[in-house]
Amino acid sequence: MKTPKRAHLSLADSPENGPLTGPVEDYLKAIYALGRGSVSVATNDIAAKLDLAPASVSGMVKRLADQGLLTYERYRGVTLTSVGRRAALRTLRRHRVIEAYLSGALNYPWDRVHDEAERLEHAASDELVDRMAAAIGEPATDPHGAPIPSREGHMDETEYLSLAELGAGYGARVVRVSDDDPEMLRYLGELEIMPGAEVVVVSKAPYDGPINLRVSGTLLSIGPALASQVMVEPLADMDAPSH
């Protein structure tokens, strides 16, 4: 009589205690984003991320702890349990699949998929999300380059360098850009700085000055604040400093 072990447990069967509400999913998603899943997260940071009063967060995390979604120690922050992490990844998967679908199947511009997905992620069934993913060929990332968790709850957590950290003279491929500022996305789009693009850092002005880039043949210059929102993968030397 061995304890039955599930071979594959899908993200879909997380909610033992009924489905989670929209706000709860938002909290878990925010906590996951802030703590990369296992680090302890400050309640004030959650409040800032969700644009709520800190007091509201104190109240909510208590309830989430009671539901077993996270552990909470007063004045010490919050950590997701494995149940909470699964729920967060499930929401993340929905969000990113929806973004990818809107972009890939319905021609949504990449600066508008985020807000739409933000609402749909709480309403779409697992079946719908799976059908969407299948319809666009099970993409590995969303339109901003963020990895889509698998149905089983795995997600590539590779950390990348930001464009701001890349040394002058180095070439890199853009893998991901931050997705929550439509204005910025539109600007990056104009500059053709998007996942897959190759960039070369031509030079960097000191004291947080502008960074000069070459993107698909064009020279342009961006500030370090923007550059830090662009994650890149350095290219094997092909364009490394020449002396």
Next chain:
Amino acid sequence: MKTPKRAHLSLADSPENGPLTGPVEDYLKAIYALGRGSVSVATNDIAAKLDLAPASVSGMVKRLADQGLLTYERYRGVTLTSVGRRAALRTLRRHRVIEAYLSGALNYPWDRVHDEAERLEHAASDELVDRMAAAIGEPATDPHGAPIPSREGHMDETEYLSLAELGAGYGARVVRVSDDDPEMLRYLGELEIMPGAEVVVVSKAPYDGPINLRVSGTLLSIGPALASQVMVEPLADMDAPSH
């Protein structure tokens, strides 16, 4: 200085007072469905339709009246205002476009589109709904044959005969079936009784007995309860009684 009159006012610009909540949209939709838009509707009927306690409805309709979405006279029922009607039609459009899209673009079986749409209709933006409609060629009806309100708020309100009312010997084309019972839809699907199908009433047993039909060559028999859920358009005599 003439008062500016909007030539086309789209369903999209109804919510003057911010977007409506999910429950509010559900109430308006239910009231519209029960009152065909202008007739007075009993609060208990709303309660039954939404599966709520009658007392809850009394409370809610008061708030909806305050918001100008309907008029309410105690003990006398409720009537949508034009603002309320527009909001209801907007939700109806969303619901039916989503159903049509799920069926047409994502291969959803017709017995499962309703529940999914029921949740998505509150979360989808107008832009999304319009893109979905465009993607499947601006269909006039949802998968169950229900007419889709136009972006401007017009909807075909033709009333049809039900299959139960059709006399023996008459032929008809199915235009629409009731959409909220998945079980029933699956059964109707098996029988190939779906919008577009041609049926002939071969005979009807008296005292609410079974109705014998010919559908695409096959003979079958259904009860009057089921037949009353199938709306048809009689065909020009081609199969009328022969004597």
Next chain:
DNA sequence: GAATAAAGTTAGGCTATCCTAACTTAGGAT
């Protein structure tokens, strides 16, 4: 036209989520 059943309402409560204002704790600087 009075009795009653059916329909509908009010009263009082509950939960989830949010807020502001006032208080407490933790942790670094003196």
Next chain:
DNA sequence: ATCCTAAGTTAGGATAGCCTAACTTTATTC
């Protein structure tokens, strides 16, 4: 070690929806 600030908490309150139980109105029936 003490003090202060930033971080975080509790207290108290609001709103939207929902419920049950008890009451009132309308409409029907004799």
